[in-house]
Amino acid sequence: MSGRAPARTPSTLLPHLRRARDHIDRHFAEPLDVDALAAVAGLSPSHFVRRFGEAFGETPIRYLTRRRIERAQDLLRVANLTVTEVCTAVGFASLGSFSSRFSELVGQSPTAYRDHWAARGGPHVPGCYLFMRGVVDLPGTAQPRRSASDHAARTVEP
CATH class of the missing domain: 1.10.10.60 (Homeodomain-like)
Incomplete structure (x- = not known):
């Protein structure tokens, strides 16, 4: 000491x-x-x-990695996006790095996480809608982001 x-x-x-x-x-x-x-x-x-x-x-x-993984969790819960689309949308350049960091921080793979939430019957906003509305950015674009879960709560009927 x-x-x-x-x-x-x-x-x-x-x-x-x-x-x-x-x-x-x-x-x-x-x-x-x-x-x-x-x-x-x-x-x-x-x-x-x-x-x-x-x-x-x-x-x-x-901190940056944790924020990216938190955003990825949000997208995997409510959006109908592939793991690769989520990976690039949150700023990871490598699917392997994304998957390993996600598994390390969350305790399961991105695919298992998405499948778990899909099995619970949560709302799934079409990915094309999220890209169109600017909730998720296409790689290389800089648009203001909104929370996918907040957006889904406003656009999906109960």
């Missing part, structure tokens, strides 16, 4: 770190790296990673 107390993120940095976290939340499907996120926060990359971890309990890239 070092005998030192854990470092605390100064309150003056929190708005900058929140700005970067909010940027991740809004742009999770886009290619993001530590350098770009550090620039959003106005900090050096190493200082940003250290302070982000202190403030939020995980690295910026782990």
Whole structure:
């Protein structure tokens, strides 16, 4: 044991770190790296990673990955999309990386997760509708996103 107390993120940095976290939340499907996120926060990359971890309990890239997987869960529950479509819609470039991260964080494969929710009879919004309405972006496009579950709740009859 070092005998030192854990470092605390100064309150003056929190708005900058929140700005970067909010940027991740809004742009999770886009290619993001530590350098770009550090620039959003106005900090050096190493200082940003250290302070982000202190403030939020995980690295910026782990936070980004978790947000992408959460969004993927949302889409797999309510949308009639293939796993590959979901993978690209949430910002993963590799289906293998997506599947392994999804399985690691959720405890089952994306296909098993989707099939589990489909068996429960939940609403499935057609994928073409989600692409058309901008709920899910086609790769390479930047449109505002809405939550698929919120959208499904407004568009599917009970």
